[in-house]
Amino acid sequence: xxxxxxxxxxxxxxxxxxxxxxxxxxxxxxxxxxxxxxxxxxxxxxxxxxxxxxxxxxxxxxxxxxxxxxxxxxxxxxxxxxxxxxxxxxxxxxxxxxxxxxxxxxxxxxxxxxxxxxxxxxxxxxxxxxxxxxxxxxxxxxxxxxxxxxxxxxxxxxxxxxxxxxxxxxxxxxxxxxxxxxxxxxxxxxxxxxxxxxxxxxxxxxxxxxxxxxxxxxxxxxxxxxxxx
Numbered sequence: 001x002x003x004x005x006x007x008x009x010x011x012x013x014x015x016x017x018x019x020x021x022x023x024x025x026x027x028x029x030x031x032x033x034x035x036x037x038x039x040x041x042x043x044x045x046x047x048x049x050x051x052x053x054x055x056x057x058x059x060x061x062x063x064x065x066x067x068x069x070x071x072x073x074x075x076x077x078x079x080x081x082x083x084x085x086x087x088x089x090x091x092x093x094x095x096x097x098x099x100x101x102x103x104x105x106x107x108x109x110x111x112x113x114x115x116x117x118x119x120x121x122x123x124x125x126x127x128x129x130x131x132x133x134x135x136x137x138x139x140x141x142x143x144x145x146x147x148x149x150x151x152x153x154x155x156x157x158x159x160x161x162x163x164x165x166x167x168x169x170x171x172x173x174x175x176x177x178x179x180x181x182x183x184x185x186x187x188x189x190x191x192x193x194x195x196x197x198x199x200x201x202x203x204x205x206x207x208x209x210x211x212x213x214x215x216x217x218x219x220x221x222x223x224x225x226x227x228x229x
Contacts, residue, residue, distance in 0.1 A: 003059070004046040009038045018053065020046050027053040034058040104167060104219045108152045110212040111170050115145060118205030127203050130177070137180055141173070148173045152216065161227040167220035170213035174206075 002020050009016030014029035016038055025048070032038055034057050047055040114120075119127025134142045147169065154166035 001045045001047055004044050004056075006038055006040055006042045006044060009040055011037070018044065018046055018056065020048070025051075025053045027056060031056050101219065101223075104152055104216060107212045107215045107219070108149070108170070111209055111216070112149050114205045114208035114212065115149075118208060119203035120205035120209065122201045122203045127205075129205055130209060134177065137177065141177055141180065144169075144173050144176070148213075155223075161224060164220050164223040164227070167223075168217040170209070171217040174210050174213050 004018045004020035004025075007017050007019050007024070016027055018025050018027055025046070029038070031053050033055050036058055038044075038056075043059045044056050045059055046053060115130040117129055120130040121128050121133050131142065131145060134145060149170075151166040151169040155163040
């Protein structure tokens with residue numbers, strides 16, 4: 001499978017053109033293997049057989065977000081390593097470190113990994129990361145989690161003492177999701193925590209996310225108190 005992009009598609013004829021590694025390939029709706037109809041500029045996974053398109057499937061939004069987040073994390077990690085190697089560096093990372101501190105950066109990295117990759121909820125022998133589990137609570141919470149991943153950078157861009165409270169956004173997301181799940185189960189006659197213990201469990205991802213987000217909220221309070229003094 002190769003990654004490609006739809007650059008042309010005709011809804012009436014069901015024919016279109018996909019670009020893969022700079023080369024254009026014709027395709028028809030017969031090769032399309034997704035429930036969502038093709039649309040221009042959409043990223044897709046393409047199967048090629050002797051240079052001819054054999055099948056196409058859409059790249060899910062979750063996968064795109066994961067890839068983008070991983071790309072940003074990789075770039076940020078490289079920048080951070082360069083900053084540590086050269087103490088005289090006065091670039092973006094040095095300023096970001098000065099704005100929120102290295103412990104907060106480490107905490108947001110733990111939060112990112114725990115919410116995207118580690119199981120937060122375990123049921124029937126299977127675990128799901130918080131990002132995946134939020135699919136059942138609506139796109140609003142997924143968007144909030146996405147913003148929370150990058151919220152520690154807000155104080156760097158907004159020179160205001162109250163901007164440090166953006167560090168508390170990750171904790172707000174964790175507590176908000178927990179309350180949302182609790183509200184959904186509150187209509188049952190069985191107590192919420194009995195339901196949790198009987199049918200599902202909280203995984204390592206949830207506890208790490210809760211701990212790291214609580215630490216970030218504490219950092220927000222301390223920085224706000226210092227700036228307000």
